[in-house]
Amino acid sequence: MLGCVIHGTGDLRVEELPVPRPGPGQALVAVRYGGVCGSDLHYWRHGGVGDFRLREPMVLGHEVVGTVTGYGVRASGPAPGTAVAVHPATPCGGCPECRAGRPNVCRDTRYLGSAARFPHVQGGFAAHVVVPAEQVRALPAGLEPRRAALAEPLSVALHAVRRAGDVRGRHVLVTGAGPIGCLVVAAAKAAGAARVTVTDLVPLALRYATAVGADTAVRADDPADPGWPAEVDVAVEASGVAAGLETCLRRVRRGGVVVQLGMLPPGESPFAGNLLVSREIELRGAFRFGAEFDEALPLLAGRPEFDTLISAVLPVAAAESAFALAADRGRSCKVLLDFTDGAAG
Structure with missing residues (x-):
């Protein structure tokens, strides 16, 4: 074979x-x-x-x-x-x-x-x-096999949203609109998020995210983009770059939750750690998934x-x-x- x-x-x-x-x-x-x-x-x-x-x-x-x-x-x-x-x-x-x-x-x-x-x-x-x-x-x-091939990455996204806690009625920011980021958008909406804002550098990626439920798409390299929210309740970092984590920490509200999902480069990554203290932000990791796989299949169907x-x-x-x-x-x-x-x- x-x-x-x-x-x-x-x-x-x-x-x-x-x-x-x-x-x-x-x-x-x-x-x-x-x-x-x-x-x-x-x-x-x-x-x-x-x-x-x-x-x-x-x-x-x-x-x-x-x-x-x-x-x-x-x-x-x-x-x-x-x-x-x-x-x-x-x-x-x-x-x-x-x-x-x-x-x-x-x-x-x-x-x-x-x-x-x-x-x-x-x-x-x-x-x-x-x-x-x-x-x-x-x-x-x-559910035909072609769409079912998304079950594993959707499970990753579902787990990340679960790590964020109850997002019902909340404003969720997702940094990074690659396949995983797009699926986090869909997972957040499925979990009851009232609004999802997604950021990326690539226009096509933002269009994909909008197709699966993003309410607002923002160019990450444009600080004047009118879509930038003043603050959000929850942020999920799905780009795997330190700049994405920085955005999450600066945009999430005081006492909010940031979930680091993207795998950062090897070694040390700088981040705005003082914001964790002064704003009592909770920073949580999300790695792979467990039972979410069995939730992903009917959601895809x-x-x-x-x-x-x-x-x-x-x-x-x-x-x-x-x-x-x-x-x-x-x-x-x-x-x-x-x-x-x-x-x-």
Whole structure:
């Protein structure tokens, strides 16, 4: 079968890989679509994401949907032939965080396509993938696989909004209108936010955010933009740059909440820490997700406007072109790889 393997900075290869066989407790999924995530782009462009660095070749990808084709012994789930989405995380279940109901920050988790541990966890950008059977979810009625490929990033957004607390009737600021930022906009509106303002440097990105519910779109580099709010109740930083965090801290009201969702560059990042003190702002991190995955699927089924975020679908053989397109925010939002013809001869 064909798979996308990252070997180092700028070294992405489409290779022939052996078709895996499901072991005890595992499901075999024929992958249909895989969404190119910002972390995949970081591995491709920089050889790592945040503090997680490549140390060996790794199959990328963790936003995958497909069809169950079989199970190993002592495994069960949706019937073979069922369209499914794959929850990419396998928490250990025994650490203090898992026992406290926070498996998304499990200290020994396995996450598809992640270099956070060594040996790395191979990802889902391949024509077939084996995962624990309990991590496959049948798609609800009305949700076709193409849109379902957004389930993983939408889960990240839902978790970030949950970390912000009750946003009903609140004004929410989102800095960064990449795919995750756009989905945070949609998640905040779904959670009852009265108003969502989104900022970005790229006009096309702001149009995508407006399509999924943003009330106001602001050019981040234009201090005279009339859309800038005097203050907001909650801010979610989704750009992954220090300037975005600065904006959140300066725009959120006294006693407000800022959620840092974007992964900042490695090392130290300066921020306006004194504002945390003088305004009693709460700064919270948001990392991945847990049960939100099961909330994302029905939300996607009922919201056809999510389709507008999918800019292009390219075959796996054109993976490098797909990554280049996904990295060009002036031309795309979410780019999918299609593994339909990913069986090697």
